[in-house]
Amino acid sequence: MREFAPFFNGLEMKPRDLAVKQALLRKLKSREAVIGIVGMGYVGLPLALRYAEVGYAVVGFDVDRSKVDALNDGRSYIEHIEASTVKEARTKKFEATMDFERASRADALIICVPTPLNRYREPDLSFVVGTAESLVPHLRGGQVVSLESTTYPGTTDEELKPRIESRGLVIGSDVFLCFSPEREDPGNPEYVTRTIPKVCGGSTPDCLEVGVALYEQVIDKVVPVSSTRVAEMTKLLENIHRAVNIGLVNEMKIICDRMGIDVHEVIRAAATKPFGFVPYWPGPGLGGHCIPIDPFYLTWKAREYGLHTRFIELAGEVNRNMPEWVVGKVMEALNERGKALKGSRCLILGIAYKKNVDDMRESPAVELMEILVRRGASVEYSDPHVPVFPKMREHKFDLRSVSLSPERVASYDVVLVATNHDAFDYEMVKRSAKLIVDTRGVYLQQTPNVVKA
């Protein structure tokens, strides 16, 4: 506790509390603790597998029966997580369940459930609150609860703490409460859960001490911060930093296009500066669970303080307009070739939200497809990571990925590169396509049938 006390103006503990904390720390450090992870998605599953790998008993909680069954059968439903890793974990002490009563046997409960926006683009905390309400009846003294879902500063202390305390459990002496933001980067081969440093903030110094001990067992570097609110804001800063910089390069792209300059060439040149410049790449719009959504958690919370988040709104506006701008470029390019968009056949290359993953959440490719269809074009897509267009809450396409051959590529009026997966044969596409509209800068050289957008 001494180590973390400077953050908290020297709060001291009563002797009884010390015993609860010491027992939990001992269990965590000896790996006898049972780790419960709630939400077996892109964030929760890799973390569960990591705890299982080092020998903990791990219980994965989820409300989706198909996921629970798949995991217990040793199958994976996430492309970059091998079934063999799940099988291996099952031979150790990992299992999945829908039975929240089992939370009482866990020593740690780590919450990794979705935090989307509602239809008014306001934070939808229903999954976090729903999870808290499922867990609270089964909580007991001597547990640590850590929230990982991205959210606005104050969520842990305003939403979780009172619910836990409603059971008569005292935060910081009975139950230890933390926020530790997830930093998964699916599809990035350079980092795995263990090697991505993890920020952790606690509600009290003892909460922080226990939180650090929880994560130190499986993550190489844990970065303690002074409060849950600092940890919550850290994650938002990271994502807002990306959203704003992507907004900036998207605006630069529009300016460069008007001036006849290739923005990708400009960014590549600027990136040779060894200090003070970080390259961000423009695209057809923002995608994924995080960048299009998380900044608006802060926008919403800032209003409570009478503040207006101007950078966030501006970046959001620029980024949201990109699909329309790209379709404008498609129309222009077809027009120059004597064709209208209406009645044209379009092939979308890549529909996942970023390269080399199967994740479709908030993918701008889907919006491109919708605009194209609305304007009278017909669309098909090719994406080796997404063989069938998935069920999505707000979008419906009854399509399967087409396989690419020179004849097939030549049969479309336009090929729109929306996501630059490594698996595509870009040379073949260039040789065969009548017209390519490239939103990702995959074609470096100027070529008559390639238009950059």
Ligand SMILES: NC(=O)c1ccc[n+]([C@@H]2O[C@H](COP(=O)([O-])OP(=O)(O)OC[C@H]3O[C@@H](n4cnc5c(N)ncnc54)[C@H](O)[C@@H]3O)[C@@H](O)[C@H]2O)c1
């Ligand atoms: N995917 C990423 O790369 C990433 C990166 C950083 C942070 N995050 C954040 O992590 C959080 C989780 O994201 P994700 O990508 O893992 O989402 P996900 O949709 O892949 O997984 C969430 C899981 O939670 C389950 N779930 C929903 N409600 C539940 C409940 N009440 N009880 C138990 N399980 C429930 C769902 O069935 C699903 O399996 C979000 O806040 C997200 O912003 C995600």
